[in-house]
Every structure is written in C-alpha cells, then in structure tokens.
Amino acid sequence: MAKNSKKQKEIKNINGTHLFSTTDLFQTHTMKLKTLLIDLDGTILGAHSFWLSIFFTFNFVNSLRKHGFPVLEAIRILHKLKLAMRQPSHQKNGIINWTKAVTFFSQLSGKSFEDSKKILTSTSLICFQKSRATLYAQTEAKEFIAWAKNHYRLILATNPLWPLEVVLYRLSIAEIHEDNFEFITHAGNMSASKPHVEYYQELQSMKDLAAGSCLMIGNDEKKDGPAREIGVEVFIIERSSDFIKLRTRLEKDQSRENSRENI
Numbered sequence: 001m002a003k004n005s006k007k008q009k010e011i012k013n014i015n016g017t018h019l020f021s022t023t024d025l026f027q028t029h030t031m032k033l034k035t036l037l038i039d040l041d042g043t044i045l046g047a048h049s050f051w052l053s054i055f056f057t058f059n060f061v062n063s064l065r066k067h068g069f070p071v072l073e074a075i076r077i078l079h080k081l082k083l084a085m086r087q088p089s090h091q092k093n094g095i096i097n098w099t100k101a102v103t104f105f106s107q108l109s110g111k112s113f114e115d116s117k118k119i120l121t122s123t124s125l126i127c128f129q130k131s132r133a134t135l136y137a138q139t140e141a142k143e144f145i146a147w148a149k150n151h152y153r154l155i156l157a158t159n160p161l162w163p164l165e166v167v168l169y170r171l172s173i174a175e176i177h178e179d180n181f182e183f184i185t186h187a188g189n190m191s192a193s194k195p196h197v198e199y200y201q202e203l204q205s206m207k208d209l210a211a212g213s214c215l216m217i218g219n220d221e222k223k224d225g226p227a228r229e230i231g232v233e234v235f236i237i238e239r240s241s242d243f244i245k246l247r248t249r250l251e252k253d254q255s256r257e258n259s260r261e262n263i
Contacts (some may be wrong), residue, residue, distance in 0.1 A: 002245045004049045007020040007183070012080070014054075017110075018053070026227075029178040031210060031212035031213040031256075032213060033064075033152070033213055033214075033215055033250070033253060034152060034153055034210075034213040034214070035152060035153040035154075035209055035212075035213060035214045035215070036148055036152045036153070036154050036155070036215050036217060037155050037203070037214055037215065037216045037227065038145075038155065038156055038157060038160075038181075038217045039156040039157055039158055039159075039217065039218035039219060039220070039223075040156060040167070040170060040171065040174070040226055041158065041159075041170065041214075042137065042218075042219040042220065043141070043218050043219045043237050044141040044142075044144075044145065044174050044176060044216060044239075045135060045136075045138075045141075045170055045171070045173060045174040046135065046136040046137065046138045046141075046240070047135050047136075048135075048176075049114065050090055051131075051134045052131055052134040052135065054070055055063075055076065055127075055130065055131035055133070056127050056128070056131050057075075057129060057133055059126060059127040059130045060074070060078050060123060060127050061074040061075055061078065061089070061129065063122075063123040063126055064077065064078075064119070064123065067119055069109070069191040075110055076108075077105065077108045078257075080104070081101065081104055081105060083106065083214040084104040085100065085101060085104070085161060085193065086193075087095070087153070088105060088196060090156045091191075091192040091196045091199070092198060093191070094191050095191055095238075096187070096188060096189070096190070096191055097160050097161060097187040097188075097190055097191060097192075097193060098187035098188050098193075099122060099188065101113060101161070102116050102117045102120055103116075104118050105119070115217060117253040121163060121165075121240055124162055124163065124166050125165060125166050125169060128162075128166055128169055128170060129142040130170070133175065135170065135174075137173060137174050137176075138174070138240040138263050139240070140240040140242075140244055141174065141176070141240060141243055142161050142176055143243070144243040144244075144246065144247055145180050146180075147217060147247060148247075148250075149180045151184050151202075151254065152262045154182060155180045155181060155182055155183045155184075155185075155186055155203070155207065156171070156178075156183070156185065157203060157216065157218075158182040158184070158185055158186070159185075159193055159194040159199075159223065160185040160186050160187050160189070160190035160192075160193055160199070160231065161187055162186060162187050162191055163186060163188055164184065164186040164187075164188055164189075165185050166185075167184060167186045167258065168194070178214070182207075183206075183207055185203060186200075189206075190202060190203070193246075194224070195220075195222050195224075195225075195226050196226065197204055197229045197230065199226075199228055200226060200227045200232065201214075204230060204232075210231050211231030211232045212216035212231055214227075214232045214233070215232070215233050215234075215235060216232050216233070216235070217234075217235050217237060218234065218235075218236060218237065219236065219237045219238070220236075221236055222263050224236065235246070
C-alpha cells in the first residue's frame with residue numbers, strides 16, 4: 001500500500017484481514033479512476049464456498065470415473081492438477097493457462113493431449129452445472145454493474161483457470177450479461193493466475209492499464225490484494241451490501257473530480 005496511507009482508517013474483518021474504510025479508500029488516487037477490475041466468484045456471483053468445493057470435488061471425481069478412472073486415481077489427478085496450476089514458476093512461462101492445464105492433465109492421466117482437452121473441457125463445465133445450487137445472483141451486485149458500466153471501463157478479472165464457456169455459465173447465474181465487460185480474463189487468454197502478481201501485470205500489459213486509474217473489486221484479500229503490488233487500489237467485498245457503500249464512495253469521488261475540472 002502507498003506510504004501516504006497512514007491517513008487512512010484501518011479496520012479488520014473477523015478473520016483479521018487488513019482492509020480500509022470506504023470513507024478514505026480513494027484518497028491515495030493520484031489519477032482519475034477510469035477502470036474497475038471486478039472479480040466473479042464470491043464478488044458479483046454469490047457462492048456458498050464450502051459446499052461449492054464439496055460439490056465440485058464430488059462431481060469432478062464422478063465425471064472422471066465415467067471416463068474409466070478409479071476414484072482414488074481421480075482424486076489424485078485433481079489434487080496434483082491444482083498444485084501444478086498454482087506453482088509460482090508456472091506463472092512466468094507465457095503458456096496459456098488452459099494449455100498448461102490440459103498438458104498437466106495429460107501427464108497425470110496418461111491420455112493424449114486431444115483426449116485430455118475433451119475430458120477436461122466437458123468435466124469443468126459439468127462440475128459447475130451440477131454445483132448450481134451453491135451459486136446465486138446478488139441484487140446489489142447486479143445493480144452496481146448496471147450503474148458502473150455507464151461510468152467506467154469494466155473488466156471481469158476472474159481467476160483465469162477455466163475456459164470462457166465456464167466463466168460465461170457462472171456469469172449467467174449471476175444474471176449479469178457479458179456485454180457489460182470490455183474484457184474477460186479466462187484460461188484461454190491468460191498465462192498467469194491469482195494470487196500471483198504476474199496475473200495483474202499481465203492484465204495491465206494486455207489492456208494498457210494505468211495502475212493509478214484502476215480499482216480492483218474482489219472478495220478475497222489473498223487473491224485480489226496482490227493488485228496493490230502494481231499500484232492498483234483494492235476494495236474488498238465482505239457482504240453484498242458493500243456494493244451500495246462502494247457506489248456511494250464512487251459517486252462522491254466523481255463529484256470531487258467534476259468540481260476540480262470546473263475550477
């Protein structure tokens with residue numbers, strides 16, 4: 001965080017994560033805010049995270065079982081695949097995430113690259129479709145996006161571990177149309193992932209973003225917080241009502257900017 005953030009009122013959530021009050025969030029901005037980087041899962045898409053993890057794991061294993069994999073082997077593949085995709089060394093090789101995922105799956109399963117691609121593509125979508133009960137739309141998030149799209153560039157900065165088809169399926173559950181976003185990160189267009197700072201550096205380079213004119217909106221300090229390392233402010237959503245507070249602060253920020261321009 002910038003050194004002059006000492007003026008900010010520091011608060012903590014129940015997990016001890018350091019956040020900053022909505023009142024003082026934008027005082028460190030030296031440029032006019034132009035772009036909102038917005039996370040998907042747990043931010044604009046409501047998620048019962050514990051049950052989503054349970055449902056996803058069960059359905060992933062069950063899907064692989066239908067492709068002839070024993071249960072324990074399917075669990076091993078899922079575990080190893082997660083570890084491989086999270087490795088820091090794999091964030092800097094420039095290889096698209098979905099290509100990496102399919103390659104790792106092929107190595108772990110013994111299947112060809114093409115067969116692995118078919119299995120992993122269908123399995124990833126099926127897992128989310130069968131976990132539908134753990135995901136839900138949020139009125140406050142929908143209303144915020146409907147307002148924000150008329151004032152800022154919007155980028156859906158979701159963790160790019162899944163193909164676009166899977167991202168759009170989850171976005172549809174949030175009842176938010178893809179056309180609201182100028183750009184969507186997904187496994188087919190990014191080579192780095194959260195929580196690594198390389199993800200934010202790659203996105204900044206791809207979309208020619210000035211860090212000081214961006215705000216990252218997410219629900220996870222660990223995954224979304226690293227945006228600060230490239231100079232992007234971060235707003236953590238702890239509950240859906242925080243979207244109302246955020247909009248209020250953004251409107252006040254816009255009012256101040258307009259007043260300066262009229263002087």
